[in-house]
Amino acid sequence: MNVADKNLARVGSDELAANSPDTRTRHGKLVSPVITLAHGGGGKAMRDLIDDVFIEAFSNPTLNTLEDQARFQLSDLARYGDRLAMTTDSYVIDPIFFPGGDIGKLAICGTVNDLAVGGATPLYLTCAMIIEEGMQVSTLRQIVKSMADTAKAAGVFIVTGDTKVVGRSSCDKIFINTAGIGVIHQDFKLGADKAQDGDHILVNGYLGDHGAAILNARGDMHLTSPIESDCAPLHELIQTLLTAAPNTRFIRDATRGGIASVLNEIAAASKCAIEIHETKTPIRQEVKGFCEILGLDPLYLANEGKLVAVVPANESQAALSAMRDHPLGKYSADIGSVLPGGRAGRVHMQTSFGGKRIVDMLVGEQLPRIC
Template identity: 90%
Template sequence: MIEKNLAPPDSAAAVANVTDIRTRRGKLVSSVITLAHGGGGKAMRDLIDDVFIDAFSNPALNTLEDQARFQLSDLAKLGDRLAMTTDSYVIDPIFFPGGDIGKLAICGTVNDLAVGGATPLYLTCAMIIEEGMQVDTLRQIVKSMADTAREAGVTIVTGDTKVVGRGSCDKIFINTAGIGVIHQDYKLGAHQAQAGDHILVNGFLGDHGAAILNARGDMHLTSPIESDCAPLHDLIQTLLKAAPHTRFIRDATRGGIASVLNEIADASKCAIEIHETKTPLRQEVKGFCEILGLDPLYLANEGKLVAVVPAEETDAALTAMRGHALGKDAADIGTVLHDGRPGRVHMQTLFGGKRIVDMLVGEQLPRIC
């Protein structure tokens, strides 16, 4: 078991010795975003000062250089490998039960780092904003990003702003990149699954996909379905301390757990069996999928992970996950088989039969993220 402290370094100490060289900050006078706010002049500077710097302020960001700078010695204290990821976020609606596009952007990038065993440290934020967006709406999104970053223990250290004409994008697009450090004892990979390993998830599946589709109002359903959007870094560290020989972890976003399981089976050249009776689904999500003819195994999640854990560490892993707020409904849903067709995933159904769980072909839903 790893006993070393994996907490990220204090951001003020981890960045180079910098000071905030801007003694006077601009203030926005417009209530809506205009093309001038992306033009590189005073209007853009005022937007950056009044919205982004006000919310994200930290020593690395406040210099407003074209790059953030770090002390490599501080990063090396946390591990021997650098992890980097990037993702773009497009969603309709931009505010939904359980979150918004800003929270989604931070959680998605933090989780992409954390599932590789990395301690997430620094994020970038690039925004493409549609002309005409209300400044108060942008402030709400940026505040959500700042609050979520603080919760996840990461710092937004550099960014970019573009404004496009009306109709050129869907309100706002966000791109984030993230940097983290992987401890030398963590070596995770989809190719490492072995016969006898168990497949674990940390709770109810499909909540995010169902919440987004329901939030669009097309179905006029009254069932309260909230997105599971959450940063998983702390849960993952808890899991890895309890089960240090965990083979692989992945957050089950677009394509749901079905896509993740097929990636594991393909990379490890193994067969995987899961059980319908053990797969945690809310009754509301089940009913939602039955009405629309959807398969919840393919619904997107933004706060759920799939972990492949050796049999001898499964009980410890489940106990640890269930002791965490984001894993209290964790479940052992299946195993890696000793036999079976390599690359195939199937489910034991409620009725005692089997059905193949294949990789999603095309789109089950309209694009949601």
């Protein structure tokens, strides 16, 4: 009761503030310069915020109906393939703005990539925000613009959403969930369990940039050449790869847990042994240095624009050169293979010193709130 009373009083004064002339937006609607609890209340303030910030940026015919659900003809979806793919991720990254991106860009790329790695054409995304009371509307607008720009670049539409506001210090600035659907073409049958002896392991460039960038953005190392997150939508690159190597067994974006975790998942699911080579694994000098100082292993650092692909030997050259022709695959590399006769479920690395070390799954947490 006390809580509610206090909030009623607070909202009352915010509503007054919202009526001062300098908060009138270009649409003539009244949006307070800061997010208040009323913006999540289901009433007028929420409707104004949705109209003025979300609809304004994401505008498309499906979203603009303002129904609680988006609707699509199944016959339209069937033009892309025979299977619907569905995925979700919540983004809680800290800081929300970082070199190479922000939480909004990440929330689109992450979900687009989760669809694309399964061979799906990403089509429609939802956007659910949990916003901390007191956030500047201008900050929210910046995040939303970044989402809109990234969605446009990725060819997807944000078709429905949800806005919740929680009291100060009940969440840290903003959390965004995106769920997405796409359609998988009938020719693609990818799976972590499909790796076979002799398959090659490809990656599309430098590993660990995102993890290092976030760690650097949070810390106090003040690197002279700041590392940028690799955050990018990979759907085009993946289509290119699948066209060049139609018998590709499996693709996965190497996010939390890094490529080490993806390789271990493949080895476990396909009951095979995987060998990678340190000298062939592309890691920037800055990231290597950064990891040495902090005692981290770059194989476990998160990426937001890097994939691991398992490709049959006879298609690996074609795949690699197609990937290298794409802007997001310029530094693609063939880093290893599925080893016949190796111990099933085991991943190891040939080190640059000629030794061999086991690459296990991540134990513990290298870096919280990385995505």
